Amino acid sequence: MKKHLKHLCVVSVMSVATIIPASVYAQASAPIACPDYKRGATNIPGQKVGKKVGKALEAYNEDLVDEALTILYEIDTSDTFDRAFADNFIGKLLASQTGKAKKAIEYLQKSVAPNKLNDSEQVQTIKLIADLSLQEEEYDSAIKYYQQWMKVTCKEDFDVYFRMANAYYQTQKYADIIAPINKAIALADKPNKTAYALKMTSYYNRKMYKETIEVQEETVRIFPDDKAQWTQLGFFYMLVEDHKKALSTFEMAYNQGYLVKAAEFKALSQLYSMNDIPIKAAQILEKHVKSGIIKKDERMLTSIASSYQQAKEFKEAADFYGQSALLGSDPDLYQKQGMVYYALERYSDAIVSLQKALDGGSDKTGAIHLAMMQANFDKGDFRSAYKHVLEAKKDNSTARNARSWEPYIKEKAKNRGIKL
Template sequence: MKMTKNPISKLIVLSSLVLCSYSGTVLAQQSTPPVMCPGYKQGPSNIPSERVGKKIQKAFEAYNNDQIKEALDILYEIDTSDAFDRAFTDKFIGQLLAVQEGQAKKSLQYLRNSVKDKQLTDADHASILRVVADVSLQDQQFQNAIDYYKKWMEFTCKEDPEVYLRMANAYYELKQWDNVIGPADKAIALYDKPNKNPYVMKLSAYFERKMWPQTIAVAEDLVRVFPDDPQWWSQLGMFYAQVEDYKKALAMLEVAYNNGFLKKESEIRVLSQLYASNDIPYKAASIMEKHMKEGLLKRDEKNLASLANAWHSAKEIKKAANYYGQAAALSNDPDYLRRQGTLLLSAEQYKDAVATLEKALEANKDAKEAGRLHMAIMEANFYQGNFKEAYKHVKLAMNDSATARSAKSWEPYIKEKARNRGIKI
């Protein structure tokens, strides 16, 4: 799970560019000083030299007219050895490049240069530290982003939940899972209104390391803090299932289902499996059947066989046989035919049982199953009074070591019943 990155847009430039007014040959800076660390002495409020100031004013006018290229061309021409003029010019260039597609790396060169010697006013210095961090994050220079967010915090002594969240995201991208937790917790504590993103960062960092108790604890927080968000209910249920706490998993997913939160086939399948694991097979089968009829669950071999098995566990023999038959029709798997035939035999639908079991016998290439199939066909024929067919199959079952003993015990019984009916076998 990954937090969506915040794109660097023209808003960054608008929010961080120094607002300038030109009066004669003086370019005045009107930025508001930031809240600084206790005991910090405010730095000087320098202004560009007259020569540089005129060019900057001209570039700023071009920028105001959306002539970004022209503004940059003017700024590139500035050649100065004055430290403040250089820093101020580089700041302006870097900010304009930040909104140009594909210019992030070049923008960062200028922006970092503008703050390396603390020549700018306190407000500008703080602002550019933050912009460098934001642009670095956007350009996937994650360690650089972290470094500059830290520099911004050290310089301003501010704690901003968005900064902590972006740091957590950068650590996540670097796969430094253990470092994600601290800034994510800070962000959670600082947001005035709960924001799910830092919780997601924590959840992801624990999940990646398979730290299930911690992952579950964060998921429980997500359900508690964001109860109307469907995905956290199902996620928490899945995490409980991961640690084999099937009762809690079922309770959570049942609540989610009853509130209409489960929308995916995989979620319905897991819920059904949890009913089965908790010895509630009727519900396991009912929920699968319902959503198969509605189309959420695919009517494929795997789902049909699972549904048949669930109805079998619920002792709904006829339904189970029906769904094994449907699974067999899609797969031509003789084992589904064997199961269907055996269930039809249990349901005393002997004629259908014989037909199905004979298909299974014909399709079955596994000699180990032959004896069992002959025995089942024998029984279905016997209970219909077809003693000749029963006797034929019991003799064939005697050839299989797995069923020979049972078949031998049936043989005299079949002969006796046939003799009593006057049937010669």
């Protein structure tokens, strides 16, 4: 920006100080593209002002900016063009200095107000005011001067439209972003990722999720190698609960090696669960817990166990419930492990886990005793089964079920000659 401003200062002063012949200046590309535009006569400062400007330029070329400004501040003239020219030079010098942008804008605004500068200088300065206003977060002013530049020049420019859209974004005028950003996208020499992001954000912040997704789908098509675009599209599908498209998108990203964050792997696992593929949900989490990308904690191990249980992979489910129980303090995890062992017909292991749940203070005592009764019954230990059915009768939530089991256990024990 500073180099650009220095170039502007030198060119603007030299072009009107007759260093460049007027005939050459006239041959330059027209600063205004309006159909009825005719280039005006080239103005130059009066002799008195011209001398001051020359001295200021000499100081400036020696990097003595403060000295150059002092000379320019001394200019006292009633001529409208001379005043505008001096203010313009002052404004550009101030803009090249750190922290002087606001003051620079004031001088530049004064210089364009009477519309007396040479055409190229006038339109160039209008655009500079807009750029400086954007830099200084004076967004409404930036928009005003960008619009003025387009009106005066009848030109369309990617940067101008893009910066206008950005100014609207900064002022949270999300609906106003669309018109300029569409123009910017159309004028871009090559696809601009940030332009598409601004367009998407406009819709997203207005909760227009259908349009948000359409823009993001287009972004993925244009920038297929950008990892972040894929996952963002997947999350948008999740937002509108299109879980099939979300899974398809995340799977494609995963297969291309685009998923790198814990949240992304968790999302893929969640989508497998939502699409009734629990085995893959468990495997994704297990793999990336082992790799260290996903933190190994009670919650994550329980999620893996639950997915394996849903997939009827009971051995793995029991293992992960056990790991989770060791890391955490929830006795119900031992109950879940016990029930999985029961499904595997590993009754002794089930009883051990269920007892740990009781010892850990689970409040589901009735259900646990009932499960221990069933495990003992199935392994042929009717005395222990009877003991647990009596305990299960004490819990209102399991009493009815326990009472129905009690005579059955007694009968089986009697038939086997076992005294309870």
